[in-house]
Amino acid sequence: xxxxxxxxxxxxxxxxxxxxxxxxxxxxxxxxxxxxxxxxxxxxxxxxxxxxxxxxxxxxxxxxxxxxxxxxxxxxxxxxxxxxxxxxxxxxxxxxxxxxxxxxxxxxxxxxxxxxxxxxxxxxxxxxxxxxxxxxxxxxxxxxxxxxxxxxxxxxxxxxxxxxxxxxxxxxxxxxxxxxxxxxxxxxxxxxxxxxxxxxxxxxxxxxxxxxxxxxxxxxxxxxxxxxxxxxxxxxxxxxxxxxxxxxxxxxxxxxxxxxxxxxxxxxxxxxxxxxxxxxxxxxxxxxxxxxxxxxxxxxxxxxxxxxxxxxxxxxxxxxxxxxxxxxxxxxxxxxxxxxxxxxxxxxxxxxxxx
Amino acid sequence: xxxxxxxxxxxxxxxxxxxxxxxxxxxxxxxxxxxxxxxxxxxxxxxxxxxxxxxxxxxxxxxxxxxxxxxxxxxxxxxxxxxxxxxxxxxxxxxxxxxxxxxxxxxxxxxxxxxxxxxxxxxxxxxxxxxxxxxxxxxxxxxxxxxxxxxxxxxxxxxxxxxxxxxxxxxxxxxxxxxxxxxxxxxxxxxxxxxxxxxxxxxxxxxxxxxxxxxxxxxxxxxxxxxxxxxxxxxxxxxxxxxxxxxxxxxxxxxxxxxxxxxxxxxxxxxxxxxxxxxxxxxxxxxxxxxxxxxxxxxxxx
Amino acid sequence: xxxxxxxxxxxxxxxxxxxxxxxxxxxxxxxxxxxxxxxxxxxxxxxxxxxxxxxxxxxxxxxxxxxxxxxxxxxxxxxxxxxxxxxxxxxxxxxxxxxxxxxxxxxxxxxxxxxxxxxxxxxxxxxxxxxxxxxxxxxxxxxxxxxxxxxxxxxxxxxxxxxxxxxxxxxxxxxxxxxxxxxxxxxxxxxxxxxxxxxxxxxxxxxxxxxxxxxxxxxxxxxxxxxxxxxxxxxxxxxxxxxxxxxxxxxx
Numbered sequence: 083x084x085x086x087x088x089x090x091x092x093x094x095x096x097x098x099x100x101x102x103x104x105x106x107x108x109x110x111x112x113x114x115x116x117x118x119x120x121x122x123x124x125x126x127x128x129x130x131x132x133x134x135x136x137x138x139x140x141x142x143x144x145x146x147x148x149x150x151x152x153x154x155x156x157x158x159x160x161x162x163x164x165x166x167x168x169x170x171x172x173x174x175x176x177x178x179x180x181x182x183x184x185x186x187x188x189x190x191x192x193x194x195x196x197x198x199x200x201x202x203x204x205x206x207x208x209x210x211x212x213x214x215x216x217x218x219x220x221x222x223x224x225x226x227x228x229x230x231x232x233x234x235x236x237x238x239x240x241x242x243x244x245x246x247x248x249x250x251x252x253x254x255x256x257x258x259x260x261x262x263x264x265x266x267x268x269x270x271x272x273x274x275x276x277x278x279x280x281x282x283x284x285x286x287x288x289x290x291x292x293x294x295x296x297x298x299x300x301x302x303x304x305x306x307x308x309x310x311x312x313x314x315x316x317x318x319x320x321x322x323x324x325x326x327x328x329x330x331x332x333x334x335x336x337x338x339x340x341x342x343x344x345x346x347x348x349x350x351x352x353x354x355x356x357x358x359x360x361x362x363x364x365x366x367x368x369x370x371x372x373x374x375x376x377x378x379x380x381x382x383x384x385x386x387x388x389x390x391x392x393x394x395x396x397x398x399x400x401x402x403x404x405x406x407x408x409x410x411x412x413x414x415x416x417x418x419x420x421x422x423x424x425x426x427x428x429x430x431x432x433x434x435x436x437x
Numbered sequence: 438x439x440x441x442x443x444x445x446x447x448x449x450x451x452x453x454x455x456x457x458x459x460x461x462x463x464x465x466x467x468x469x470x471x472x473x474x475x476x477x478x479x480x481x482x483x484x485x486x487x488x489x490x491x492x493x494x495x496x497x498x499x500x501x502x503x504x505x506x507x508x509x510x511x512x513x514x515x516x517x518x519x520x521x522x523x524x525x526x527x528x529x530x531x532x533x534x535x536x537x538x539x540x541x542x543x544x545x546x547x548x549x550x551x552x553x554x555x556x557x558x559x560x561x562x563x564x565x566x567x568x569x570x571x572x573x574x575x576x577x578x579x580x581x582x583x584x585x586x587x588x589x590x591x592x593x594x595x596x597x598x599x600x601x602x603x604x605x606x607x608x609x610x611x612x613x614x615x616x617x618x619x620x621x622x623x624x625x626x627x628x629x630x631x632x633x634x635x636x637x638x639x640x641x642x643x644x645x646x647x648x649x650x651x652x653x654x655x656x657x658x659x660x661x662x663x664x665x666x667x668x669x670x671x672x673x674x675x676x677x678x679x680x681x682x683x684x685x686x687x688x689x690x691x692x693x694x695x696x697x698x699x700x701x702x703x704x705x706x707x708x709x710x711x712x713x714x715x716x717x718x719x720x721x722x723x724x725x726x727x728x729x730x731x732x733x734x735x736x737x738x739x
Numbered sequence: 740x741x742x743x744x745x746x747x748x749x750x751x752x753x754x755x756x757x758x759x760x761x762x763x764x765x766x767x768x769x770x771x772x773x774x775x776x777x778x779x780x781x782x783x784x785x786x787x788x789x790x791x792x793x794x795x796x797x798x799x800x801x802x803x804x805x806x807x808x809x810x811x812x813x814x815x816x817x818x819x820x821x822x823x824x825x826x827x828x829x830x831x832x833x834x835x836x837x838x839x840x841x842x843x844x845x846x847x848x849x850x851x852x853x854x855x856x857x858x859x860x861x862x863x864x865x866x867x868x869x870x871x872x873x874x875x876x877x878x879x880x881x882x883x884x885x886x887x888x889x890x891x892x893x894x895x896x897x898x899x900x901x902x903x904x905x906x907x908x909x910x911x912x913x914x915x916x917x918x919x920x921x922x923x924x925x926x927x928x929x930x931x932x933x934x935x936x937x938x939x940x941x942x943x944x945x946x947x948x949x950x951x952x953x954x955x956x957x958x959x960x961x962x963x964x965x966x967x968x969x970x971x972x973x974x975x976x977x978x979x980x981x982x983x984x985x986x987x988x989x990x991x
Binding site for chain 3: 608609611612613614615616617619620623624626627629630631632633634637638641
Binding site: 226232233234238243360362409413414417420421424428429 | 541547561678718722
């Protein structure tokens with residue numbers, strides 16, 4: 083008779099670190115911090131939520147949100163400008179992580195891995211675009227969904243065949259391995275802060291590019307009315323390529339950055355992809371600003387929801403049911419949020435498309 | 438219609454024409470069961486022009502309804518089937534009401550997201566095995582009798598239900614309801630200008646599709662005597678979509694053809710190599726690029 | 740004096756800083772053909788959108804049979820009798836000619852949430868559809884797929900669909916666009932036969948057709964009504980002449 087009293091799953095490919103914390107929320111701790119496997123915060127005697135834990139998880143949420151933004155930014159532009167449903171975008175993220183991990187092992191350093199992975203991911207993305215995607219721009223969404231679905235099947239299987247299903251390891255960069263003391267007794271991993279800062283910088287750079295440059299103006303125009311652009315004589319083929327390439331690199335960068343702290347396995351693209359879709363739906367297709375705000379929102383809800391809900395429910399339920407209901411509700415929270423927002427605004431918060 | 442009759446005749450004769458072995462019957466059963474789900478999806482895609490990427494969720498809900506009742510030792514079909522259909526239908530109603538307020542790319546993404554939501558919910562049900570899945574104590578019983586345990590009986594039950602599903606879809610499509618649905622797919626502005634608001638029609642289609650998928654879920658749970666959250670994975674939704682495309686969108690019989698074709702193809706490919714997805718993936722890409730009319734379209738050269 | 744079937748009161752619409760519809764008021768009486776003309780860029784399309792329900796005005800009202808429909812959705816207006824034809828042909832290409840019209844009839848005859856009986860066999864719908872097709876002279880092509888029709892035939896079909904909806908107000912958006920002389924003449928004949936029936940708001944560029952058909956003409960320029968009245972008065976109006984100066988005022 084199967085044992086029914088098991089802990090709920092953390093989701094595909096994500097290790098369970100402790101009772102209420104899954105691997106994508108906690109850092110792979112160096113030995114010294116092993117006792118702090120609950121994410122670096124602390125709990126009071128009764129297991130109630132502490133401000134330290136809240137702060138840590140909020141930062142985690144923002145950091146996750148920033149990663150989501152990097153993935154979603156390229157995707158929302160592709161949707162907005164090219165009206166192209168690219169299910170294979172998660173693959174770019176996964177490739178970034180795998181390339182970074184492999185190249186880091188080859189070169190022996192994190193930075194080597196990261197810097198080499200970016201152009202490699204870009205090349206790969208361009209190859210995919212040339213081979214498959216560009217034949218789909220003129221086709222209907224159904225064909226696009228199917229073709230990109232086929233691409234995912236092929237590439238995840240290829241990764242599985244080449245690297246196996248066991249997660250790859252990527253070392254933290256030297257100098258960013260420790261933690262920083264935010265409050266007395268509360269340490270937060272330096273690397274995660276670095277991700278947060280790097281992501282915000284990239285977001286800022288992207289915003290400047292879109293709002294302040296001519297190329298960016300073209301992209302914005304394309305997002306709101308693409309047929310108009312080609313009617314005006316703009317070479318939409320080159321614009322598409324530019325948008326696509328930028329998106330591929332952003333996703334690859336996100337994957338490379340995430341590699342040391344998340345599980346580098348063949349399924350990592352999926353979870354991120356679905357959440358990126360949720361971000362785009364909430365933020366509005368074609369809108370970078372919308373994607374940014376929505377990404378932070380989704381990152382926070384995902385992280386805080388999953389980690390805090392079981393603890394919150396323990397105030398009213400017994401530990402077992404609290405953990406289960408908490409896990410179930412926590413994983414559904416983001417989608418409920420999405421449904422709520424869509425009920426009020428079917429096109430998202432800041433839809434870019436005119437009319 | 439002729440193709441449909443041919444298909445059904447072939448399926449009825451199959452057990453006696455060399456497909457009688459247990460494993461092969463199971464394979465055909467899978468094809469027919471997924472065909473039922475694909476028929477519902479066809480109504481959405483081919484009939485209403487709605488690309489849903491979360492259809493597997495409804496199938497999974499039907500399957501998990503069987504699980505929930507099995508856990509309570511309730512296996513009587515008269516209880517299990519209505520509960521499963523109701524559960525799937527309600528989920529379709531709730532999610533469809535929200536999703537159908539969007540169009541195009543947004544709709545695709547929302548159905549995907551709702552499907553994932555159901556997937557995670559299923560995985561977190563430790564009572565039913567969580568990620569590992571749940572093995573049924575026994576198949577659904579009909580009036581107390583364990584008829585469905587017999588492979589041949591099960592085959593014809595599936596065939597019968599497939600036929601019923603086909604007739605329902607056909608009937609809906611030929612009715613006033615179907616005409617409005619098709620019109621809204623061809624030109625929504627025109628349809629609205631005629632005085633029709635597409636939303637309630639599409640919602641009904643969505644619920645019907647959900648109920649059919651739920652029925653398929655019940656049958657799948659019985660066929661495998663095992664249910665896992667992977668039944669609701671979005672790749673399964675992608676598979677269903679592929680079946681609908683493969684068969685061609687011209688008529689619902691295409692969905693059945695596509696389901697059988699994919700099930701058989703996957704089986705055959707899996708015998709070649711454990712990395713059969715390396716072959717299936719590009720095949721799907723090629724099909725999307727070069728077969729706009731699906732397998733049925735290959736025969737007609739107009 | 741009965742209410743006009745359609746009344747527009749002070750409609751106003753701006754896109755950013757651009758005022759596209761500026762205090763437009765007009766009315767259409769039962770049985771008359773009221774033409775709306777104006778040079779390119781006058782704002783006719785935007786105005787039609789506000790009447791049909793695809794655009795919301797920033798200010799002003801649209802009244803159908805005295806009833807304020809300004810906030811109503813397109814489908815609702817259609818059910819109240821506001822019927823439009825499209826400038827860009829919007830027949831359903833996969834449907835047969837008969838089905839296209841039968842669908843329009845179906846909208847006015849009972850619920851379409853019927854799930855069981857085959858609609859193709861509903862003789863009531865088909866008969867009414869054939870009547871409309873006869874009216875426009877397309878009866879012979881009833882079983883053809885609408886996508887295979889010639890351009891002029893599609894225009895006839897657009898008209899048949901509109902008539903089958905039992906309109907109170909017929910909003911015709913450039914029904915002659917893209918037609919050759921012969922087809923245009925035939926369509927003008929059909930439109931002329933409508934007089935005395937539904938109220939018609941006709942938007943057209945073809946001046947011959949406009950002056951042959953219209954009981955009244957309203958001229959729009961830069962979003963404003965610059966003249967309104969019987970054809971003879973419009974023809975002589977200096978403001979109208981000025982607005983059209985340099986404009987080739989003939990169609991296709």
